[in-house]
Amino acid sequence: MQYWLMKSEPSEFSYDDLLARSGQTEHWDGVRNYQARNMLRDQIQQDDLAFFYHSNCAEPGIVGIMRISRAGYPDHTALDPLGKHSDPACTPANPRWYMVDVQPVRKLKRTISLAELKNHPELTGFALLQRGSRLSILPVLPEQWNFILALE
DNA sequence: GCCAACGTTGGC
DNA sequence: GCCAACGTTGGC
Numbered sequence: 001m002q003y004w005l006m007k008s009e010p011s012e013f014s015y016d017d018l019l020a021r022s023g024q025t026e027h028w029d030g031v032r033n034y035q036a037r038n039m040l041r042d043q044i045q046q047d048d049l050a051f052f053y054h055s056n057c058a059e060p061g062i063v064g065i066m067r068i069s070r071a072g073y074p075d076h077t078a079l080d081p082l083g084k085h086s087d088p089a090c091t092p093a094n095p096r097w098y099m100v101d102v103q104p105v106r107k108l109k110r111t112i113s114l115a116e117l118k119n120h121p122e123l124t125g126f127a128l129l130q131r132g133s134r135l136s137i138l139p140v141l142p143e144q145w146n147f148i149l150a151l152e
Numbered sequence: 153g154c155c156a157a158c159g160t161t162g163g164c
Numbered sequence: 165g166c167c168a169a170c171g172t173t174g175g176c
Binding site: 033034131132133134 | 168169170171
Binding site: 007009033055056057060114134136 | 160
């Protein structure tokens with residue numbers, strides 16, 4: 001069992017949007033960064049858990065938990081020439097980009113904000129807090145996962 | 153391979 | 165909107 005943090009701008013896709021579609025298959029698609037792609041393709045396993053993080057908004061922070069319901073497979077949105085995640089270099093034989101499926105587990109009782117996370121020395125090694133970190137998918141160590149949940 | 157120009161992310 | 169910190173592109 002591994003833990004992850006996955007970012008989304010709530011104006012694009014929020015945790016409530018995920019809840020509204022619970023019961024349906026939700027693709028975590030559109031990731032177009034090679035480091036994040038490698039995690040989606042090679043590391044993230046079915047039944048891993050992930051924090052849902054709201055980025056680029058009034059109060060950036062962790063808002064919920066999701067479960068990976070399907071491990072990495074080709075992101076077909078790259079093949080749609082009219083979609084905003086289109087990549088002309090992709091073919092079915094050479095997918096280049098990958099996605100996973102996710103389903104909501106639960107919303108946190110409150111948002112655990114980025115500002116709050118920064119206050120805890122226990123989290124100085126947390127990938128989210130590293131200088132210049134912009135990855136939209138980050139690993140979370142078990143002790144970091146448990147520490148953050150204990151803040152709730 | 154170098155590197156300048158450009159694009160993106162995301163906090164503030 | 166600003167801007168730091170990356171990542172990508174493409175000429176050479």
